[in-house]
Amino acid sequence: MAQAEVKVGLLRHKIEILEALAANLATQCWAIQQETIKGLPRLLKEYDRLFLELTENEERLADCGEERRTSEAALLQEEIEKKQLRLMQASSHLLQKAALEKASVSGRLKSRNVKRQVRAQYVTSWAVLTRGRLINEKG
Template sequence: MGQGEEACSCLQRKLQILEQIAAKTETLCRFIPDRKMTGIRRVLGERNALIDELAAVNEEIAGNPAWKSAPGIEPLRQAAASKRREILERSRQVLQQAIEEKACIAAELKNSRIHRQVRNQYVTPYKVMLPGCRFNKKG
């Protein structure tokens, strides 16, 4: 295989990984509003593995300076760069959505705690008795 073919196959692999990362990002976008933490954790783990694989491919591309001058790879390089920009923008949007959902969850939790505290203090004040207050049972 020549230098150009190796560079093209490496860039094709990079494009495939970027497509898989884009699919995982869209999956995250669906899981966040539903608050499916197990699914989010699983998808983030898979996405991290893909990012590590992408880093290895990028190192391979950067490690071969002869590939930069190989004919016919410039369209693939531009396609990979545009796909990377799209993924970064979509990832920013998903991250913003996750931050908003986190704030919503925190507000709900705070309201729940306040409600529970008010209920425990004012609705059932004799729920917790001091130890040693068994006047009627001792005789």
């Protein structure tokens, strides 16, 4: 009975980790939407840490063995499967959103660089003609 309680505790901990991963993904999605890079490294480190914690939890669950499943463990396992599916969907959505945002930002940067280059060529052509000459020179 004690091993079943340990397994239920590990399953609950796994649910907590999955919820933390989902919250982290939501924050990453918001940061990408706002084009904020400032907090992304911290979020990605936290995401990696949570995944490491999840793998350690999985190893402990595997060490627990496959004893007969209690009804509580079965319910928790169903909830875990649903959360994992939602997490995978959110993760793929985040990757798609990031790819679209990357394309959008690169397009805006190219447009800005082209405008800057055209403006610089126009200004420099006049600067070359007037360099070294006095504008109000009598002559």
